[in-house]
Amino acid sequence: MLIEPQRMEPDEILIERTLQGELSAFEQLVERHRGIVYRVAARIVGSDDAEDVSQDTFLRAFHRLNQYRGTAPFRTWLLQITQNTALNALAWAGRRPTEPASESPETADADPIRQPAKELERRERQQRLELKLRALRSEYRSLLVLRDLEGLSYNEIADVLEMPLGSVKGRLHRARGELIELLRNNTYDWELPA
């Protein structure tokens, strides 16, 4: 559903209205942030469990909404919950995600014979890359997802992952280095210069 710009209320107003018992305000918050919450969850736990993790994230957020202090944007606070919920889900399941998260339901069922070779190759590269990303430790994976896939600022990442700004930059560099090494060891040529 499209909401006209003049009717787009800031998150803070919607939070206030939710706290006053207006569930439709919370519905708007979920609608507004569901995309990024789902994508981050899917990158951490895999697409099979991403919807459950997203739902848990929003339920936790709803029950803790009175603890939101507004010192950071609501999205940051929400992503912090997403990150913790996803890591808990992984720990509870005692496993690392295995299946790629890039498959949307429509493309996953597509007949490979009908797809042009270029598209097939792109899909294969995407899946290989996804698997290598999953092979990273969760902290590095989160850093790459938040920075290189979601484009968050260093400051926002520092808030989400609850680490100093300097650590974000240093660990992001190491995370990229580790992923580069994983890709270099892959049989597929990723053309990564030394």
Added chain:
Amino acid sequence: MNAGDSLPEELTPAERRLVQHLELLRTGAPTVTPQLVPRVIRGVRWQRTVRDPLVLVGAVASALAEGLALLFKSPRGGE
């Protein structure tokens, strides 16, 4: 833009190439189903219905337990 982001990021050639590769994942990002929003709202409604009474029961049980513990607690050092 935050202060920490004001300077352009210095990437090595390999990192630059990696970021280009990661673009593949950005374009093929997993998409959420439209059912998520109603699922969340149903969950909130259901939890709101059962949560408050459960919290109340929990608080009463906890107070009772504390009261009993105080009643039957043997005095310290008293033998």
